[in-house]
Amino acid sequence: MTVIRLPHIQRHKGRDGKIRLYFRHPSLPRQPLPPQHDPSFLAAYQAALGQAEIEKEPPRIRSAGTFMRLADEWRRSAAFLALRPATQKTYNNIIRRMLAERFADAQLTDFEGKHIRAILRPLANRPAMFNRWLSLLGILFRHALENEQISVDPTAGIRRVKEKGEGSRTWSEDEIRQYEAFWPVGSRQRLAFALMLYTGQRRSDAVKMGPGDVREGFIDVIQQKTGARLLIPIHPDLADILALEPAEGGTYLRNQAGRQASSNGLGNQFRAWADAAAVSGELSGHGLRKAAARRLAEAGCTPHQIAAITGHKTLSEVERYTRAVDQKKLAEEAMKRMEIVKRR
Secondary structure, rough: OOOOOOOOOEEOOOOOOEEEEEEEEOOOOOEEEEOOOOOOOOHHHHHHHHHHHHOOOOOOOOOOHHHHHHHHHHHHHHHOOOOOHHHHHHHHHHHHHHHOOOOOOEEHHHOOOHHHHHHHHHHHHOOHHHHHHHHHHHHHHHHHHOOOOOOOOOOOOOOOOOOOOOOOOOHHHHHHHHHHHHHHOHHHHHHHHHHHHOOOOOOHHHHOOHHHHHOOOOOEEEEOOOOOEEEEEEEEHHHHOOOOOOOOOOOOOOOOOOOOOOOOHHHHHHHHHHHOOOOOOOOOHHHHHHHHHHHHHHOOOHHHHHHHHHHHOOOHHHHHHHHHHHHHHHHHHHHHHHHHHHHH
């Protein structure tokens, strides 16, 4: 039977296990679609596709000296081409949004600080996005400055905004025990959990780990985000779990087709596995990376020692992960000293 794959169809598996379909077009908002076996599916798909053709913006002229031309030139530069593919993709996604804005046709020499602030103002309630746009605008205008297209960087002096919260919440020891009690050793759910917890790596690195990376009690990791190479000692608990896996082959974590699992796919599955174990829905795979750092800090490891496992580039990142542990230890030491002074 011939299978026809329609373009711009995204399949998303929800926490309830159901597959939902969405029309996903680069220049349009995502739209939900009926199930593919539903009689109304084809009409809904054709309507969405027709809307894409109607609203498709004609190619815009990249006039010399405009922001649009600057974005194109930077993406052809050695600096951009030297970036990792994942970073390039992130920047391209933001640039695509920027080029849809009215300021994309403006001349670079017309930009001032007040214009940059006006561009960023709609993002004020989204601190992370605000900072990403500010960072990329800074990169682009510094590129223009270096190439003598402008004499002043309009982003200079504009500060990043404070991002709310600490991101993914760290798993507690009770939550770790609860998950492990529900998913036994030998299950795929426990394997994924152990790989992230006992190596302190991101899920994008966990999905790439396989028997070929194990060498004399260490697991060899080349981090996707940073490119850093790490040799991480294999924890005894992880060694017991890996001993049940085939000694040869590709990666430990695979999808239903037998290929390497994707990072996003693992993220979606992991949240469902945590829900099944009745662990808080706020927890994620990245929280296990934080839990690994917390455990190392509680064991008395220095920030340098923790970074040797997690691969963090700066100690400030490690300190952000372990701040609660440090506060607790400092508070205990302070209270002990106060008790000593009182006895005197």
